[in-house]
Amino acid sequence: MLSKNQIKLIKSLGQKKYRQQLNLFTVEGVKGINEFLKSNYKLQTLFTTASVFETESHLVQDITEVELKKITALKNPNTALAIFEMPQQRLPSNKGLKIALDAIRDPGNLGTIIRLCDWYGVQDLICSTTTVDCYNTKVVQATMGSLTRVNVTYLNLESYLETTKLPVFGTFMSGETIYTSNLPEEGVIVLGNEANGISKSVEDLVLRKITIPQFGTSATTESLNVANAGAIVLSEFRRRSIEK
Amino acid sequence: MLSKNQIKLIKSLGQKKYRQQLNLFTVEGVKGINEFLKSNYKLQTLFTTASVFETESHLVQDITEVELKKITALKNPNTALAIFEMPQQRLPSNKGLKIALDAIRDPGNLGTIIRLCDWYGVQDLICSTTTVDCYNTKVVQATMGSLTRVNVTYLNLESYLETTKLPVFGTFMSGETIYTSNLPEEGVIVLGNEANGISKSVEDLVLRKITIPQFGTSATTESLNVANAGAIVLSEFRRRSIEK
Numbered sequence: 236m237l238s239k240n241q242i243k244l245i246k247s248l249g250q251k252k253y254r255q256q257l258n259l260f261t262v263e264g265v266k267g268i269n270e271f272l273k274s275n276y277k278l279q280t281l282f283t284t285a286s287v288f289e290t291e292s293h294l295v296q297d298i299t300e301v302e303l304k305k306i307t308a309l310k311n312p313n314t315a316l317a318i319f320e321m322p323q324q325r326l327p328s329n330k331g332l333k334i335a336l337d338a339i340r341d342p343g344n345l346g347t348i349i350r351l352c353d354w355y356g357v358q359d360l361i362c363s364t365t366t367v368d369c370y371n372t373k374v375v376q377a378t379m380g381s382l383t384r385v386n387v388t389y390l391n392l393e394s395y396l397e398t399t400k401l402p403v404f405g406t407f408m409s410g411e412t413i414y415t416s417n418l419p420e421e422g423v424i425v426l427g428n429e430a431n432g433i434s435k436s437v438e439d440l441v442l443r444k445i446t447i448p449q450f451g452t453s454a455t456t457e458s459l460n461v462a463n464a465g466a467i468v469l470s471e472f473r474r475r476s477i478e479k
Numbered sequence: 480m481l482s483k484n485q486i487k488l489i490k491s492l493g494q495k496k497y498r499q500q501l502n503l504f505t506v507e508g509v510k511g512i513n514e515f516l517k518s519n520y521k522l523q524t525l526f527t528t529a530s531v532f533e534t535e536s537h538l539v540q541d542i543t544e545v546e547l548k549k550i551t552a553l554k555n556p557n558t559a560l561a562i563f564e565m566p567q568q569r570l571p572s573n574k575g576l577k578i579a580l581d582a583i584r585d586p587g588n589l590g591t592i593i594r595l596c597d598w599y600g601v602q603d604l605i606c607s608t609t610t611v612d613c614y615n616t617k618v619v620q621a622t623m624g625s626l627t628r629v630n631v632t633y634l635n636l637e638s639y640l641e642t643t644k645l646p647v648f649g650t651f652m653s654g655e656t657i658y659t660s661n662l663p664e665e666g667v668i669v670l671g672n673e674a675n676g677i678s679k680s681v682e683d684l685v686l687r688k689i690t691i692p693q694f695g696t697s698a699t700t701e702s703l704n705v706a707n708a709g710a711i712v713l714s715e716f717r718r719r720s721i722e723k
Contacts, residue, residue, distance in 0.1 A: 347704040351703060354691075354703050355695065356695040380701075451597055457623060458623075459594060459598050460595075466703070466711050467714040470691070470714060474658045474715075477659075477692075
């Protein structure tokens with residue numbers, strides 16, 4: 236049975252403030268929870284309506300469907316909700332290809348970008364402190380477990396770009412076209428905010444401005460979705476590394 | 480002032496059933512509405528809290544902020560809501576590059592894919608009848624006006640693929656890698672459902688199975704987001720057309 240305090244705790248983890256105070260976050264659904272269980276993330280408590288998990292039993296608490304409905308953030312909850320501990324932040328390595336986000340606000344976009352990094356073997360995702368929290372419930376759900384395999388770090392983006400020895404690329408409406416410019420195997424690719432793109436202070440630290448050429452005859456499309464732009468650019472960087 | 484019947488009508492347009500009965504749909508926000516006003520779409524009524532639109536004044540009705548809140552589907556409504564007429568469905572042309580969707584369910588994904596088609600000059604987007612309605616409020620908002628420039632057609636996908644003379648490509652977890660296989664300038668690229676991919680009956684009609692190679696060492700990522708996969712594949716098709 237769920238106690239009032241447990242319900243209160245879980246509800247509070249819907250807010251960034253409490254996640255950070257308590258160093259805890261929630262994951263829902265059998266598939267997602269299993270991805271976190273087999274990773275280095277540390278389980279605090281697992282609430283489930285069915286005995287389908289292989290983990291330390293003293294951390295598992297059986298609940299009813301009615302109780303699950305009280306704690307879920309989903310419209311259609313799926314079997315279980317788990318509380319995990321947030322890992323300590325690990326600084327990005329100084330080699331390889333990285334993605335950096337300048338004030339991405341939409342949880343779905345961040346989740347999709349984390350999946351994308353996982354697919355293309357980008358180990359570090361660097362986020363400005365103005366980017367949505369990766370432990371936000373919607374982000375965690377959208378990552379489909381990829382969050383366990385990508386190191387997401389929140390830091391002062393300007394300071395990071397100033398000090399990194401890797402070449403810094405930024406996606407803009409105009410710049411070198413990605414299809415024909417020389418793209419190295421290592422570097423930081425900056426993606427900007429959904430509405431405003433890359434901020435002026437970050438733009439000043441970009442070494443090479445790159446762009447995705449538009450093929451429509453109308454040429455009035457304002458922009459691609461940021462996760463889509465990231466997908467196209469990352470694909471092109473990785474394609475070059477095979478070509479070599 | 481808004482009448483009760485007007486409020487009822489607008490609310491009803493949140494449902495596909497009523498949109499199809501009445502042949503009407505809604506668009507919100509100044510930017511989005513302006514894109515539809517300058518397109519071939521026919522305005523029925525424009526409700527606005529500010530005189531910022533250049534259009535036939537007998538179709539414009541001033542409303543208050545309080546009234547806007549009664550009819551909006553958004554958390555933060557922006558100035559205006561317009562009702563437009565749905566255009567008659569136009570069959571896809573028999574040339575060029577096309578995207579076909581097999582049961583895409585998420586409005587955000589469909590909206591993003593419509594923007595993508597617009598960016599890459601894909602004039603026809605073919606949707607299975609099981610794909611989410613492109614006049615769904617969330618889809619219209621996510622397209623950022625691109626819906627006015629892409630011809631979206633709902634039809635029996637199997638029949639279409641059976642009869643088209645264009646080569647049919649489908650994205651799968653295994654197949655020819657997009658980076659090295661020969662990609663023509665014309666064809667239909669099929670993208671599958673978010674959870675289940677391309678259905679068996681559609682798979683049987685695919686001429687060439689293509690795949691996006693995975694670069695992660697873990698190789699456990701299940702899939703990319705469908706709009707991201709579409710972005711990567713479409714980018715690669717278009718890149719080849721410049722290379723030639």
